[in-house]
């Protein structure tokens with residue numbers, strides 16, 4: 001392949017204490033976590049809406065433990081409650097389904113309350129490095145190429161956009177060369193039988209029996225509507241052509257499944273809308289000072305620098321299969337509440353780069369649990385607090401005493417004692 005080199009002077013349009021890359025639940029929690037500590041924060045998002053998988057991806061369900069996850073998740077859930085846009089809390093670890101369109105309008109309001117600067121339609125394209133420090137992020141938006149300088153950076157892109165640009169060590173896949181499979185979310189409206197708009201013949205592949213369906217999950221979505229999730233495996237989130245085909249083939253599959261529901265199952269459903277983008281379960285994990293492993297989860301490994309507790313099962317969908325199959329046998333998916341150490345949020349190759357959410361330093365199976373939005377929010381808030389403390393103490397992220405981060409997380413309502421988490425659920 002031919003290479004082209006070029007150099008260009010780029011305006012430094014913004015400067016901040018903390019720059020957060022990506023605005024999924026991890027990025028939102030990181031930005032608010034740092035802003036609540038008095039930091040000047042900027043958050044950069046490539047889409048035109050905040051929320052990542054939770055809005056653009058149409059994934060509208062807080063899974064796993066949603067109590068004691070920190071003040072950001074509490075604030076988001078309280079706001080959704082005010083709008084009557086979230087299901088009541090269930091006992092135990094049941095999820096809370098919410099309205100993702102309401103979340104999309106709530107998030108910018110919450111960020112504004114804490115004076116977080118938001119840039120939408122802005123993609124991180126590169127970084128300027130000075131040794132092990134990121135000096136600036138190079139972003140591309142409607143105004144063209146611009147630079148953002150910050151003292152601390154937090155990569156919550158799920159794709160390691162900052163880390164990869166910096167040439168820092170990253171991981172993807174594990175059980176095979178493929179990442180955990182993507183799934184597409186779409187939404188159907190229930191109509192009278194006479195109003196069903198059938199999909200015309202000859203456009204999309206026909207599914208004529210249940211065994212030919214991809215893994216299809218039907219979720220509630222308010223009155224006369226359902227959210228539907230279909231598995232779209234074996235695409236690579238780091239490859240432009242592959243991502244293009246994932247989106248196109250995901251929608252093709254959606255039409256085949258809708259046709260099956262209409263014609264074979266006689267459901268009076270029509271397509272309401274499809275999520276803006278396909279849902280990515282695993283993109284790129286950044287190698288941190290420690291890599292959390294599935295054995296750490298199973299063996300209840302204690303970490304003195306615990307800053308988050310994961311509670312979800314090992315939701316490791318088989319990457320190379322579109323059925324309801326898992327990497328591990330079903331009987332070994334459960335794990336007890338487990339520690340996530342601060343070391344997994346600090347990029348090994350840098351001095352001012354942290355990560356949270358899907359970028360966590362974890363093996364594929366450990367991430368298959370820690371990727372749920374409740375845990376993403378917890379790791380995000382912990383990263384935001386740590387970055388803020390680093391700025392206040394004028395040190396790099398490793399200079400921040402983990403006990404300070406733990407203290408602030410607990411003050412923010414986080415439960416960091418996994419035995420307390422376990423006994424809380426047993427009591428329910």
Ligand SMILES: Cc1cc2nc3c(=O)[nH]c(=O)nc-3n(C[C@H](O)[C@H](O)[C@H](O)COP(=O)(O)OP(=O)(O)OC[C@H]3O[C@@H](n4cnc5c(N)ncnc54)[C@H](O)[C@@H]3O)c2cc1C
Pocket residue numbers: 021022023024025026027044045046047051052053054057059060061062063064095122123124125156157158159161182183184185229278279280281356357358359371372373374376
């Ligand atoms: C189909 C599906 C179903 C799921 N079901 C559930 C569920 O029921 N409950 C649950 O809790 N979890 C569920 N999950 C997991 C959960 O939704 C995600 O793991 C979680 O939302 C990830 O949050 P995040 O903030 O790490 O990443 P994301 O939500 O993916 O956010 C990353 C953000 O970074 C942005 N970004 C990426 N690259 C760049 C760049 N170069 N420049 C600027 N911005 C960039 C993206 O646009 C995105 O907005 C599901 C996931 C999928 C895919």
